Amino acid sequence: MAQHKNLGILVGGGPAPGINSVISAATIRARLEDVGVVGIRRGFEWIMQGDSDHVIPLTVEEVSGIHIRGGSHIGISRANPTRDPQLLENTVLSLLRLNVSQLITIGGDDTAFSAMKVEEFAGGRIRVVHVPKTIDNDLDLPGYVDTFGFQTARHHGVEIVKNLMVDAESTSKWHLVITMGRKAGHLALGIGKAAGATLTVIPEEFGDGPIRLKEIIDTLVGAIIKRLSHRRRDGVAVIAEGLVLDVVPDDLKEVEQVERDAHGHVRLSEVNIPEILKGQVTKRLKEFGIKTTIAAKTIGYELRCADPIPFDMEYTRDLGYCAAEYLLGGGNAAMISLQAGQFVPIPFSQLIDRETGRTRVRLVDIHSTRYAIARRYMLRLRRDDFDDPHSLAKLAATCRVSLQEFRAQFEYLVQREPASPVTGPGQENGFPEASRGKA
Numbered sequence: 115m116a117q118h119k120n121l122g123i124l125v126g127g128g129p130a131p132g133i134n135s136v137i138s139a140a141t142i143r144a145r146l147e148d149v150g151v152v153g154i155r156r157g158f159e160w161i162m163q164g165d166s167d168h169v170i171p172l173t174v175e176e177v178s179g180i181h182i183r184g185g186s187h188i189g190i191s192r193a194n195p196t197r198d199p200q201l202l203e204n205t206v207l208s209l210l211r212l213n214v215s216q217l218i219t220i221g222g223d224d225t226a227f228s229a230m231k232v233e234e235f236a237g238g239r240i241r242v243v244h245v246p247k248t249i250d251n252d253l254d255l256p257g258y259v260d261t262f263g264f265q266t267a268r269h270h271g272v273e274i275v276k277n278l279m280v281d282a283e284s285t286s287k288w289h290l291v292i293t294m295g296r297k298a299g300h301l302a303l304g305i306g307k308a309a310g311a312t313l314t315v316i317p318e319e320f321g322d323g324p325i326r327l328k329e330i331i332d333t334l335v336g337a338i339i340k341r342l343s344h345r346r347r348d349g350v351a352v353i354a355e356g357l358v359l360d361v362v363p364d365d366l367k368e369v370e371q372v373e374r375d376a377h378g379h380v381r382l383s384e385v386n387i388p389e390i391l392k393g394q395v396t397k398r399l400k401e402f403g404i405k406t407t408i409a410a411k412t413i414g415y416e417l418r419c420a421d422p423i424p425f426d427m428e429y430t431r432d433l434g435y436c437a438a439e440y441l442l443g444g445g446n447a448a449m450i451s452l453q454a455g456q457f458v459p460i461p462f463s464q465l466i467d468r469e470t471g472r473t474r475v476r477l478v479d480i481h482s483t484r485y486a487i488a489r490r491y492m493l494r495l496r497r498d499d500f501d502d503p504h505s506l507a508k509l510a511a512t513c514r515v516s517l518q519e520f521r522a523q524f525e526y527l528v529q530r531e532p533a534s535p536v537t538g539p540g541q542e543n544g545f546p547e548a549s550r551g552k553a
Contacts, residue, residue, distance in 0.1 A: 119215035121441060123172065124154035124161075125190045126225030130247045130263025131422035132430035135181035136220055137188065139434030141172045147442055152212050153188035157221075158228060161208035162195040169212060181427055184419040196228055202235040209240055216241050216441040218434075222248035222261075223473040226449060230462045230473075233447050241446035243459070245433050249418050251300035254465055254474040257482075259453055262433060264301065266426045267294075267417035271305035274413050275350060279309065282348040287407035288338060290395070292387050294414040295354035298477045303488060306352035313337050313492040314352040317360050318478045319530055327365035329527070330357060331394045336495035336524050338399065338406060343508040347406060349493070355412070358387050388412055402513040486532045497528045 121144045125133055141151045151172040154161060160168040170176075170188060180187050195201040209217060209232075217240055219229040226244045233242035246253040249267035251260055271293060278289045291311075293302045299316020306314030315333055317325070334351055341349050388410030396408060422430065429452070436457045437450045448459035467474040478485060499505045500521060510520040 120150040120152050120213045121216040121218065121438065122152045122154050122209055122212060122214035123188065123218045123220070124157050125186045125188060125247075126157040126219060126221035126228060127190065127192060127248065128222075129185055129190055129418040130249050130261075131184050131266035131418070131420050132262040132426040133186045133190070133220055133247060134177075134183055135422060135427055135430035136218075136245050136247070136262070136434035136437070137172070137186075138177040138181045139431040140218055140438040141177045141434075142174055143435050143438035144442065145174050149216075149442065150213075152214060154212075156189040157191040157193050157225070158195045158201075158205060159191040159193035162193060162201040162205045164204040164208055166208040166211045181431060182421060184421045192224070194224065194228060196231045199235075202231055205232055206236045206240065209236075214240060218243055218245060218437045218441070220245045220247050222246070222250065223253055223475055226253065226462075226465060226473045230447070230465070233462065241441055241444075243437050243440055243445065243447075244449045244462075245437050246449055246451065249301055250295050250298055251304070252295075252298035252475050252477070253449075254476050255451055255460075256453055257476075257479065259451060260429075262426055262430045263418070263422070264304070265429075266420055266423045267301060268304040268308065269423050270417050270420050271301065271413055272309045274416065275305055275309040275311055275352060278411070279311065279350050282350050285407070286347040287409055288348065289350045290334070290388055290391050290408060290410045291350060291352045292355050292391075292410070292412040292414075293352060294417070296356045296359065297475045298356065299354040300476075300478055302352050302354035303478055303485070307488040307491070309350075309352075310491070311352045312341065312349035313494045314354075314488065315357065316354045316478055317356045318480050320357075320360065321530070324362045325357065325360045327361050327394065330361070331391070331398050332524060332527055333494060334391065334395050335398045336527055337493055338395070339402070339404070339509060339512050339524075340493055340495060340499070342404065342406075343505075343512045353387075353391065355387055355414075358390075402515065404513070480532055486534065489532055490534070495524055495527050497531055500525050500528065 123137055123140060144151050153170040153172045155168040155170065195205045219225050229242050229244040246255065246261045247263055248261045249263045251264040253261050275291060278291060282289050293305055295301045299318055302316050303314050392408050392410040399406060432452055433450055440459055445459060447462045449465060451458045451460055465473045499509060506517055510517045513520060
């Protein structure tokens, strides 16, 4: 009699709301077919060392009800088995010792890459599928398909920013809010746009090359000056943490000195981004004799282990079911997705960026109408501020400098301003003039 095979489940990367729902749905679907399910604790951490003892049998009773809670029932880690062929061999052998012939990995782009390499190294002995998970929303899916956890993280992030907006107005201060988003600005933009923050700053708006810290600072300072010219001393800026990774190294030497994770990424929690920005913005404002109260805050850990909202609970149960169903039906080497309500497996081969050899990352499309509308509702320096003599005079007066000097200091910022999203009768650049300065 052939030995019965197991399905393994592991989670890599950082937490995201909905992980437990994937685990629960996949387990229940497999157990209905009398397939054993093994939860592999802490991702690849133990099995890539050849240790197959850190596992837990998953049953319907074990996973019943966990779908409503955040976190990961079987733990999580950023351990990277692709660093060394020996680690990949250890991983495959550990899984085979556990009698695992089918594996579901849950994670972001790094875990997806690890899943591809494990499947490749296994050479047909283990079939692997990946469930895309990240609150950064940056996996290579169609533009209208979110990664699970993103909507829950955005929901809770918006609640925090809404409260900070009230605090800012009540106390006449500025809040600089740093959100997670290592490579892309989806979460920052999603929070900032939904909450109606004064402005949101994301890496994509600065192009492909290195970013000068001065341009980030001047973007923030320009918004503060413009707000002051409208007699408002308060505001909230939402900033994607990934900005720091693209800053010219000489502008931010701290990045070279901090710890990196197993995938080689800077541990952004080790870089005091809020205080760096706060100090530089305060210093720049003092050049114009402007004093303002600035508070800096990072939101991230509060979001990624939150209980999933109903959207993500339903979404992740569907993803978990589809992952198990696909494997049980003989499927292999694919990322699981739901597109327009239909299950669509995306072959691993389609996820690789040929230039980098890594999994592709989905960035914010700064040429989209969605982004252009977000920019239009932000309060930040715009071309029409420099084209309108009255507006330019107010800005220069706020800084106590000449019109020519203000242009010299800040006009370069508008070079990256996107095109107008919509044009129509009675509108200037797509939106009524009444919207200016009200964000």
